[in-house]
Amino acid sequence: MGRARTDSQKRFRIQLSAAGLMGKQSLRTTFRLPEHTIKLLNVVAHQLRLKQKSLFDQLMEDEDALKEAAEMTEKEQTQQDAGDRRPKTYVLSRKSLEILEKISSQYDVPRDLLVEFSIRRLVPVFETEQEKHKMRVIVLKDMKRHLNQGRKLYEKAEQLLGEDDAICAMIKKSNEVIENNVAELGSLIDQGMAMEDFPGMSGDAGDDEL
Numbered sequence: 450m451g452r453a454r455t456d457s458q459k460r461f462r463i464q465l466s467a468a469g470l471m472g473k474q475s476l477r478t479t480f481r482l483p484e485h486t487i488k489l490l491n492v493v494a495h496q497l498r499l500k501q502k503s504l505f506d507q508l509m510e511d512e513d514a515l516k517e518a519a520e521m522t523e524k525e526q527t528q529q530d531a532g533d534r535r536p537k538t539y540v541l542s543r544k545s546l547e548i549l550e551k552i553s554s555q556y557d558v559p560r561d562l563l564v565e566f567s568i569r570r571l572v573p574v575f576e577t578e579q580e581k582h583k584m585r586v587i588v589l590k591d592m593k594r595h596l597n598q599g600r601k602l603y604e605k606a607e608q609l610l611g612e613d614d615a616i617c618a619m620i621k622k623s624n625e626v627i628e629n630n631v632a633e634l635g636s637l638i639d640q641g642m643a644m645e646d647f648p649g650m651s652g653d654a655g656d657d658e659l
Contacts, residue, residue, distance in 0.1 A: 474543045475502070475542060475543075476540070476541060477538055477540055478539060478546060479537065479538045480537055480539065480561045480564050481534040481535065481536055481537075481561045482534055482535070482537050482561060483534055483565065484533070484535065486564075486565050486569070487535075487537050488646075489568055489569075489571055489572070490505065491643075492643045492644055492647070493571045493574055493575050493578070496575075496578045496582075496640065496641055496643075496644065497574075497578075501539070501540075502540045502542075504571075505540075505541050506542050506544075506545045508568065509541060509545035509546075509548060509549050509564075510542070511567075512548050512552065514567065515548065515549065515552040515563060515567060516552060516556070518563055518566035518567050518569075518570075519552055519553075519556035519563060520556070522556075522558050522562050522566055534561070549563060549564070575644070575647070578641065578644065581641075582641035582645075585637060585638050585641070586638055588634065589634050589635060589638060592627065592630065592631050593631060595627060596624065596628060596631055599620065599627060600624060602620055603617065603620045603621055606620055
C-alpha cells in the first residue's frame with residue numbers, strides 16, 4: 450500500500466512538472482502596436498538589463514493587472530488608428546498567451562489593446578529611470594571637472610615635490626580611482642542614451658572634454 454502511494458505521488462509530481470514546463474514553452478506571436486509602445490518596452494528592458502521576453506511575460510502573466518487594463522480600455526473607449534500601428538512579433542510563454550487570450554475573451558477587448566495598455570504600466574518605471582539618467586549626466590560632468598582638478602594638482606605636486614614623493618603617489622592613485630569611476634558611470638549613461646529620444650529629456654547637461 451505504501452509503495453503504491455509513493456509511486457502515485459511521484460507520477461503526480463511528474464505531471465505537475467510537465468504542466469509547468471508546457472507553460473514555459475516559448476511562442477512567437479504578432480501584435481499591432483503603436484511605435485511608442487514598442488519602443489517603451491524595448492528601452493525599459495534594456496535599461497533594467499532584462500530580456501524583453503522576461504519583461505513581457507511579467508506584464509502578461511499578471512492577471513489582475515490585465516483585468517485592470519481591460520477595464521481601462523472600456524472606460525477610455527480608445528479609437529484605434531491602424532495608421533499609427535505596426536506589426537511587432539514577440540516571444541512569450543504559452544502561459545502568458547493563454548492568460549492574455551482569456552482576458553481578451555472575457556472582457557471582449559482586442560489582444561493588441563490589452564498588450565498596449567499593459568505596456569503602459571512601464572511608464573512610471575521609465576520616468577524614474579529617465580530622471581536617474583538625467584542626474585547621472587550631471588554627476589558625470591562634475592566628476593570630470595573633479596578629475597581635471599586632480600590632474601592639475603598632480604602636476605603641481607610633481608613640480609614642487611618630484612615624481613617619487615609619497616604625496617604624488619597618493620594623488621596619482623586617487624586620480625586613477627576617479628578615472629575608473631568616470632568610465633563606469635559613462636557606460637551607465639551610454640546604456641541609457643535611448644531614453645533621451647523620449648519627451649521630457651533635455652540635452653542641457655552635455656559632456657565636457659577630458
